[in-house]
Amino acid sequence: MSVPTVEMQGVGFHYPDGHRALDGIDLHVHPGERVALLGPNGAGKTTLILHLNGILLPQTGTVEIAGLPVRKANLTEVRRRVGIVFQDPDDQLFMPSVAADVAFGPSNLGLSGAALEARVAAALAAVGADHLGPRTPHHLSFGERRLVAIATVLAMEPEILVLDEPTANLDPAGRRELAEVLDDLDHTMLVVTHDLPFALQSCSRAVVLNRGRIVADGPIRRVLADEELMVANRLELPFGFDRRLLEQ
Amino acid sequence: MAGTHIQALYRQQTGPLHRLMPHVKLATTLLFVLAVVATPRHAFWAFAVHAVVLTALTAAARIRPGFVLRRMLIEIPFLLFAVFLPFVGTGERVEVAGISLSLAGLWAAWSILAKATLGVWASILLAATTQVPHLLEGLDRLRFPRVITAIMGFMVRYLDLVADEWSRMGTALRSRAYRPRSIRRAGALAAAIGALFVRSYERGERVHQAMLSRGFDGTMPSPTGAVATGPQWSAAAAVAGLAAAVAAAGWLIP
Numbered sequence A: 001m002s003v004p005t006v007e008m009q010g011v012g013f014h015y016p017d018g019h020r021a022l023d024g025i026d027l028h029v030h031p032g033e034r035v036a037l038l039g040p041n042g043a044g045k046t047t048l049i050l051h052l053n054g055i056l057l058p059q060t061g062t063v064e065i066a067g068l069p070v071r072k073a074n075l076t077e078v079r080r081r082v083g084i085v086f087q088d089p090d091d092q093l094f095m096p097s098v099a100a101d102v103a104f105g106p107s108n109l110g111l112s113g114a115a116l117e118a119r120v121a122a123a124l125a126a127v128g129a130d131h132l133g134p135r136t137p138h139h140l141s142f143g144e145r146r147l148v149a150i151a152t153v154l155a156m157e158p159e160i161l162v163l164d165e166p167t168a169n170l171d172p173a174g175r176r177e178l179a180e181v182l183d184d185l186d187h188t189m190l191v192v193t194h195d196l197p198f199a200l201q202s203c204s205r206a207v208v209l210n211r212g213r214i215v216a217d218g219p220i221r222r223v224l225a226d227e228e229l230m231v232a233n234r235l236e237l238p239f240g241f242d243r244r245l246l247e248q
Numbered sequence B: 001m002a003g004t005h006i007q008a009l010y011r012q013q014t015g016p017l018h019r020l021m022p023h024v025k026l027a028t029t030l031l032f033v034l035a036v037v038a039t040p041r042h043a044f045w046a047f048a049v050h051a052v053v054l055t056a057l058t059a060a061a062r063i064r065p066g067f068v069l070r071r072m073l074i075e076i077p078f079l080l081f082a083v084f085l086p087f088v089g090t091g092e093r094v095e096v097a098g099i100s101l102s103l104a105g106l107w108a109a110w111s112i113l114a115k116a117t118l119g120v121w122a123s124i125l126l127a128a129t130t131q132v133p134h135l136l137e138g139l140d141r142l143r144f145p146r147v148i149t150a151i152m153g154f155m156v157r158y159l160d161l162v163a164d165e166w167s168r169m170g171t172a173l174r175s176r177a178y179r180p181r182s183i184r185r186a187g188a189l190a191a192a193i194g195a196l197f198v199r200s201y202e203r204g205e206r207v208h209q210a211m212l213s214r215g216f217d218g219t220m221p222s223p224t225g226a227v228a229t230g231p232q233w234s235a236a237a238a239v240a241g242l243a244a245a246v247a248a249a250g251w252l253i254p
Helices: A045-051 A072-081 A100-110 A113-126 A142-154 A172-184 A195-201 A221-226 A228-234 B024-038 B044-060 B064-090 B103-129 B131-140 B144-177 B185-214 B232-251
Strands: A005-016 A021-029 A034-038 A060-065 A083-084 A161-162 A188-190 A206-212 A213-219 B093-096 B099-102
Touching: A005 A045, A021 A045, A021 A060, A021 A228, A034 A045, A034 A083, A045 A060, A045 A083, A045 A188, A060 A161, A072 A083, A083 A142, A083 B185, A083 B232, A100 A113, A100 A142, A100 A228, A142 A161, A142 A172, A161 B103, A172 A195, A188 A195, A195 A221, A206 A221, A213 A221, A213 A228, A221 A228, B024 B044, B024 B103, B024 B131, B024 B232, B044 B103, B064 B099, B064 B103, B064 B232, B093 B103, B131 B144
Parallel strands: A034 A188, A034 A206, A083 A161, A161 A188
Antiparallel strands: A005 A021, A005 A060, A206 A213, B093 B099
């Protein structure tokens, strides 16, 4: 078996106010897998992904990214390997122009000149946003900002792409375009979402998190079809969802 | 998108001034303004030459005079101050239309009027032909401290966002029939300002997290972009050189 891209073992974390956000997480994601991370609000999903690139360090247990332990000495390499696309693109896009923003990550990794420009161009092309380079992020549509936010992370050539609520606030066309862009990428992916049809469309495996523990982990169709599990974890398929899609 | 406040000074055009590299324009503007300030106030002809140069540049940039004049309104508070000087000034006095005015005050008022007007005009021309992000790039190229340009960059990026957020909060307040008529009802407004502060602060934290996630280690990347060509620098040097020569001649020619 290959080295897992993500290996979390016994990860626990509680916030200073005593709230226990993660309670003994064991999670393994292998290269090329596409995993949906599901669970109700406050389940610990965001806390979990902030552990993947060392924004938060585990209070108990260990996290390894492609064999490299997440600890202070390795943070730059870990952050290159793990690309997190945050929920609000306005948090991610802070430079005055799109191209400068996409260049921010790779230039932190030491790239410059023609190599940097090539990275920026390739990342923008991967999300179909070649033409947006000189624009100001504030003047883009929300869907465009979401795609550019993904490009800012792709430019670092990560081993795993982590998306936090990628479909939030997108219009239906924007949501479809996002799905098409993600389909064309061959990265290992971890998608945090409440949008279950989108999770089904873009992922093959689902991990359900509740109260800081992993309560289910398996093929996404089987997880979504398990009504008892779904109800217990406040997961619901939207009205009008065609359940035949869950048949293998 | 509701807010584009920060870009309000920029005029979309194609012209030689728009094509000029931002750091060249910034350096030229600075030198021009310094020359204007150094011009002696008694050399009326020198100010006329400065004005002719600006008129030519404004025409070359295809900026309409009306736009420049409207933007010049920002100068008014300074001019109001200048208007008082002839009345309150001391020393030798002259009679103008039956009113006794201070000669020194008149000179000071003229000096403020002429120099401020030319300086503001030059700045308006710079802002009208250069987008804000490019201005920041220009400052970077001129070796302005990176910390300062980075802070200015954040302000440019997030000012509109915070302004939009504020206007949405205002709309939400009014939608619940909030119409502050007395000071007692101003509490809600204070709470809204407080909430906006907390939200902006939290956004700052999230932006910082997102930056760390992309390998930010405390130093902003150095600027990239095209370098200015020889002819661009020559043209800019000609403008700045002329202004400096005029200022010098003002001192030499009585």
